[in-house]
Amino acid sequence: MSAHLFSQGNLDRLLTDLVDPLLDELRERRLADRGFFLRYWDGGPHIRFRVLPSCLEAVAAVRGLIEQRAFAYFAHSPAPEVLSQEEYLHSAREIGAWEGVRPTERMYANNSVHFLPYVPEHHRYGQGATLEVVEEHFSTSSELTLELLRGTTGPEQRELAALCHLLLAWFLSAQDVHELAGRQLAKVSARRVPGAVDAVAASDARFLRRRERLLTLTATMRKVGRAWPHMPDDSSLKRWASSVSGVVDALGADACAPSAESAADLCAHLFANRVGVRIDAEGSLRYLAARAITDPAVLEGA
Incomplete structure (x- = not known):
């Protein structure tokens, strides 16, 4: 319904x-x-x-x-x-x-x-039991969002949460996360919409200002992606990682299902939507995440 x-x-x-x-x-x-x-x-x-x-x-x-x-x-x-x-x-x-x-x-x-009718997006999330796992994830994502909104979180805290969840989704789903990040950067470079060049320049400046913090955050999320099963059960990052991993496993085991990597990326996009991050702000966060993952310092420590 x-x-x-x-x-x-x-x-x-x-x-x-x-x-x-x-x-x-x-x-x-x-x-x-x-x-x-x-x-x-x-x-x-x-x-x-x-x-x-x-x-x-x-x-x-x-x-x-x-x-x-x-x-x-x-x-x-x-x-x-x-x-x-x-x-x-x-x-x-x-x-x-x-x-x-x-x-x-x-x-x-x-x-x-x-x-109004609910029409599941089978081309993105599969069907039957696979779709059910994805919808269970949507429920978990909504619960995490409501917990965040109950606090007095401003735009920066929401964007930080969206960035962490995006990085985790990439680390949990991508066979080659550096290649995924490279595709994200290429997609940004290929944009021809008004203001795209200025937006990239602003994101570049933001990355350089916060580079050390972004690299530390990226390294931390990489570790969470590997160690989440051993984290406390009430950890929001563990709940997110467990839920996204379930989506990745379900789509990966279903020969008829769409890409697990794409579905996990969409899960991160929808979390940003739920917490109220604007689409242009999310685009900037994706650029920052991709820049951090492809940074030589991160590549050396991977």
Whole structure:
């Protein structure tokens, strides 16, 4: 089941004050086994909240509870109207062209919930038992995100978390992580969109300013990628590494599944989305990660 929670307000607050307690309530009532979420733009800014009902008989109760809690939240904490239909459509067409997605022409009402079909991306995550492992990872990733958002984390802390999770995903999934990083750098160099050159220059300067810290962080994440089974069970990095490793193993064992390396990379991208890292900021983080991995000092210590 997929509930789209449309809000032009603070999506962090929507996650911590609506989605988080709602997930707890669904589990306590034994109505749902797991759930996960994403931030998205199509149809207006919203949270896509996916829930797996515990059984067919629970479907109506799950939908009813989501509606009830969403209506109450929007009535108590309505988001202001800050986006017009014209502004939405202009932005949606730009983002849609970038992502290769045809956007919804009409923006959904602010402070509303709509149940829209959930269409799994089989071409990215496989099918059957393999897809189930990936969706379990999405649930773990969502839990880690909510734990992060409950704190008073600013943009720097979120970007640091996204960078750590990205590096770990690469180290856990890539057969040749240096080749993967090289491909990331080549992809950035090949961009021809407005502002791409300036963005690379800014990322270069950022890397040089923080080179020592980035190299230390990269070396640490490499060690975590090897030693995570021996870390404490309540470690967020262990939970992430265990979950991503499960995805890599599941796709690697399925001859019909897509690339495990690509899926793990997407898992890191979706974590950045969940914690609210902007797509341009994530691009900069990917560049920093690739520069650090291909740095001669890291290559010598690998």
